[in-house]
Amino acid sequence: MLEIAGLGHRYDDGHQAVEGVELHVARGELVSIVGPSGCGKSTLLRCVAGLQRPSEGRIAVGGRPVDGVPDDLAVVFQDYTRSLFPWLTVRDNVALPLRRRDLARAERRQRALDALAQVGLDGTAGKYPWQLSGGMQQRVAIARALAYRPALLLMDEPFGSVDAQTREDLEDLLLSVRGGADRGGGPGEKGGGGAPGSGGAPGSGTAGTAGMTILLVTHDIDESVYVGDRVVVLTGAPGRVHSELRVELPAPRDQIVTRGLPEFVKLRAEVGRAVRRP
Amino acid sequence: MKRAALFLLARSWLLVLLLLAWELAARRAGDLYFPPPTRIVAAMRELWWSGPASRLWLNDRALDDFVPSLSHLLVGWALAGVVGIVVGVAIGLSRVAFLVLDPVLQFGRAVPPPTLIPFFMVAFGLGTSMQLAAIVFGVVWPVLLNTADGVRSVEPVQLDSARVFGLGGLARLRYVVLPAAAPKIFAGLRVALGFALILMVIAELMGSGEGIGSRLNAAEREFRPDRLWAGIMLLGAVGCVLNGLFLLVERKVLAWHRGARRSST
Numbered sequence: 001m002l003e004i005a006g007l008g009h010r011y012d013d014g015h016q017a018v019e020g021v022e023l024h025v026a027r028g029e030l031v032s033i034v035g036p037s038g039c040g041k042s043t044l045l046r047c048v049a050g051l052q053r054p055s056e057g058r059i060a061v062g063g064r065p066v067d068g069v070p071d072d073l074a075v076v077f078q079d080y081t082r083s084l085f086p087w088l089t090v091r092d093n094v095a096l097p098l099r100r101r102d103l104a105r106a107e108r109r110q111r112a113l114d115a116l117a118q119v120g121l122d123g124t125a126g127k128y129p130w131q132l133s134g135g136m137q138q139r140v141a142i143a144r145a146l147a148y149r150p151a152l153l154l155m156d157e158p159f160g161s162v163d164a165q166t167r168e169d170l171e172d173l174l175l176s177v178r179g180g181a182d183r184g185g186g187p188g189e190k191g192g193g194g195a196p197g198s199g200g201a202p203g204s205g206t207a208g209t210a211g212m213t214i215l216l217v218t219h220d221i222d223e224s225v226y227v228g229d230r231v232v233v234l235t236g237a238p239g240r241v242h243s244e245l246r247v248e249l250p251a252p253r254d255q256i257v258t259r260g261l262p263e264f265v266k267l268r269a270e271v272g273r274a275v276r277r278p
Numbered sequence: 279m280k281r282a283a284l285f286l287l288a289r290s291w292l293l294v295l296l297l298l299a300w301e302l303a304a305r306r307a308g309d310l311y312f313p314p315p316t317r318i319v320a321a322m323r324e325l326w327w328s329g330p331a332s333r334l335w336l337n338d339r340a341l342d343d344f345v346p347s348l349s350h351l352l353v354g355w356a357l358a359g360v361v362g363i364v365v366g367v368a369i370g371l372s373r374v375a376f377l378v379l380d381p382v383l384q385f386g387r388a389v390p391p392p393t394l395i396p397f398f399m400v401a402f403g404l405g406t407s408m409q410l411a412a413i414v415f416g417v418v419w420p421v422l423l424n425t426a427d428g429v430r431s432v433e434p435v436q437l438d439s440a441r442v443f444g445l446g447g448l449a450r451l452r453y454v455v456l457p458a459a460a461p462k463i464f465a466g467l468r469v470a471l472g473f474a475l476i477l478m479v480i481a482e483l484m485g486s487g488e489g490i491g492s493r494l495n496a497a498e499r500e501f502r503p504d505r506l507w508a509g510i511m512l513l514g515a516v517g518c519v520l521n522g523l524f525l526l527v528e529r530k531v532l533a534w535h536r537g538a539r540r541s542s543t
Contacts, residue, residue: 051438075442082435086538087457096453097443130538148443 001027001152001213002048007057008238009043016238017043021057023232023241027151030178030214032224034275035234035242041217044239045156048215049075061152070152074145078157080137084129084144090116091125094144101148115147116140119173135166139173146177155216159223168255171227175253178212221275225249225267226258233274243274313504318511321504325493326512347478347489348516350406354413355474359467361414362421366466367451369422370429370459383422391416391473392480399484409481416477417470424466428459461535464528471524475517490516 002025010016017040025031035041046052048059050069059066061073074097077083084093094112103111116125119139129137138158145153155174159167218224224231225247233242247267249258258264297315304314313321326340336344369376369383395412402408432455440454456463482491490509497505529536 049438049442051441069441069444071444073442075439077435077439079435081542082433083439085436085439085454085457087460087534088453097445099449100444128534128537130534130541144443 001025001029001062002215003058003060004044004048005058007044007047007054007059009040009047009052009054009056018047018054018234019238019240021234021239021241025213025215027213028211030216030227030229032228032231033215033217033234034219034221034224034231034271035239036236036275037219038237039234040237040239041219041234042156044234045075045154045215045217048152049073049154072149072151074148074150074153076138076141076145076153076155076158078160080129080134080141080161083141084137086128086130088128089125090121090127090129090132090140093129093140094147097144097148111147112143115143118146118177119143133166135162135170138162138166138170142170142173142177149212151213153212153214155214157218158216160219167223171223172253172255174214174216174227178214221268221271222259225264225271226253226255231267231271233271245270245274311503313507317504318507321502321508322512325505325508342488343490343493346406347482347491350409350413350481350489351474351478351520354410354478355417355467355471357410358414358416358418358470358474359421362418362466362470363425363463366422366425366463367429367455367459370426371455376426376430383419387419387423391477392484395481395484404486409478409486412481413474413477417473420469420473421463421466424462424469425459428462429455431462432458461532464532468521468524468528471520472517475513475520479513 002023004021004023007021007023008016008019021044023031033041033044043052047054048061048066050066050073061070064070085096088096091109091112094115095108098108098111101108113122113125116122119142121136121139121143124132124136124140129140132140138161142158159170162170216224216227228247231245231247233244234240235242245267249261249263249267301314301316304312304317326337326343327335329335329337329340365379369379391412394415395408398408398411398415402411436454436458437450440450445453478489479491479494482489483495485495486492490513494506494509497503497509
């Protein structure tokens, strides 16, 4: 789904943000990217999103080289207060990107309402984003991405600005919208293949979002292990791939149970060591 | 209901007091140049409000005076608004356009608009074109510069979001850039509305032969200070009403902005 080869980016001021990054992400995989602050995580994401042209290397999404923003790509930014449009209602925020999808107005609205229901925000459609709490605003941003039904979803520290409880809720929301409840723990090579919803995740309306490939940038080591099929650790500036760890935790993942598993504790220690000692 | 009455009282007592003081002082002084407010109101009625009730008591003279003045003001302001927003968006979006045009605009803005009126008189003759030119040139600047500033300061994350979700140039302009810049655009339009009234009067005073300003000229020639004051008061009232109407529209269109600002503090 995503191929990154020899990616490097140097800013105009001479700052080398990332260097020689190699990464392959299979369709349906959820890859967490962690690294010390300033390791170029965001630069990497912006390059994949086509918002920034890398100074070297190649990126291909779905087999096509990235030149401008790829069609089937959505982003959830960290700063929900700035990425949502305060002049549009919640429903219109979610529906606006669908203008591109060749849908009638009524269909766009319906899909927006469905996506809002999927993230547990029924009844907020007519409100404005600034009338909602931070966690709810980030849910709107997630609903906007889901309604768009991208093949590749990029998340740039999406849960970095909400409180701990909300953060856990949003992590579980992420797992549920991709049918994460019945996946994970797959064997090494095939782990990324992830046939969507093999058993039909109960209560997680995954229509159109199962099988989505997700790249999640975070600075939270626990989070990277908890939601990921694979964790990629970047080194400090300039960012390079330090190591990759496959996460083979049983599904369904649960905030209390999963985080208490010896396997989880071992993985987070490994990731932690990798982040701290580059 | 009671609160509304109290609010009205709090807002108006000083005005009423000042009018009363003015009335008393002017009567006591008995100076022809400073007629009391009641005389001024009488002059206003005699000049413009002696018509039939079906026309809101406006007489023919009122229509002759108000229609050209107000239509020039509003048309000139609207034209300046359109030009200012279009050019402002272009400058706000394009760094090159900004670098090239900024010195020109800074100079243009610095020229006191009334000084151009004699030129416009020569170029366009007396009449509507001259008036409109004076108003447009005088009021386009605040709209243009505010729009450019507003467009330049759209949140980068909002623009990134729009790009990521595939909004092309025009959709981005309509759904993201213009709404984001709207608070500044409206601020510019409001300043421009005030300027438009000033330039309208100046153009009429300098001799366009019609409108409220030329009625002021006539009052001066006829040595009728009460009518002069009537014109001054009328223009003040027009300015207040226009500003009030504008605020009503702004409050409706920018309701999201007020809400978002309240919730972020």
